[in-house]
């Protein structure tokens with residue numbers, strides 16, 4: 615570790631110490647230390663699996679079958695994953711009242727598993743742990759759908775209203791969840807420190823929240839292994855590993 619890294623970790627600890635209402639924003643990078651590949655790093659999800667667009671899921675039975683095959687094959691890597699030290703540091707900030715909310719682009723449920731209360735996690739891109747009906751919203755557990763998939767190679771329509779059932783994630787081309795967007799905006803507008811962790815900050819509208827925080831006068835910190843397009847507007851940009859940086863900042 616060089617002096618520059620130490621100085622940045624100390625500055626991070628200082629900003630966190632001074633914050634009265636911190637909001638944490640996370641991307642796929644927080645979960646790579648739990649063994650879940652991110653999207654854009656070499657070997658990440660995009661280099662191996664082409665995303666299925668929402669309109670294709672709705673229009674094509676073949677696309678739906680492929681989508682369910684991916685869900686039940688576990689090839690995305692989030693089945694059975696456990697929170698890592700980065701998740702634990704964030705959970706500690708929330709439970710001690712330092713952070714008011716965690717806005718996440720992740721669908722892996724690891725913030726909740728690390729102890730962040732459900733009502734403090736704002737999921738912009740949904741959750742891969744269950745499915746729901748696109749018409750009536752009725753929730754279905756994956757374990758309950760698995761026998762049908764094993765038998766038929768697909769998942770049939772909603773027993774309640776006949777609508778299409780889909781994993782409760784937000785696919786490319788799918789409308790953003792209104793309630794999560796609204797909660798994320800409220801949390802962002804109220805915070806005095808916005809900490810963006812493990813996101814390439816290339817996916818909009820999610821990446822609009824760090825910009826919004828900065829525009830309303832909050833301090834902005836970006837922690838990511840590589841540069842992001844928003845580093846130039848940040849009060850502090852740290853290019854480092856998440857687990858070690860957060861643990862170090864906590865112990866300063």
Ligand code: NAD
Nearest residue numbers: 641642643652653654719720721722812813814839855856
């Ligand atoms: P991204 O893949 O675009 O960016 C992740 C960033 O994290 C990269 O810039 C990478 O350099 C950095 N990173 C990876 N591991 C790191 C580490 N240990 N320390 C520091 N930095 C690290 O991900 P994104 O910005 O979240 O956007 C992609 C979309 O993909 C998200 O919207 C999300 O819905 C989805 N996704 C989610 C998961 C998940 O739930 N865990 C996994 C893959 C993709």
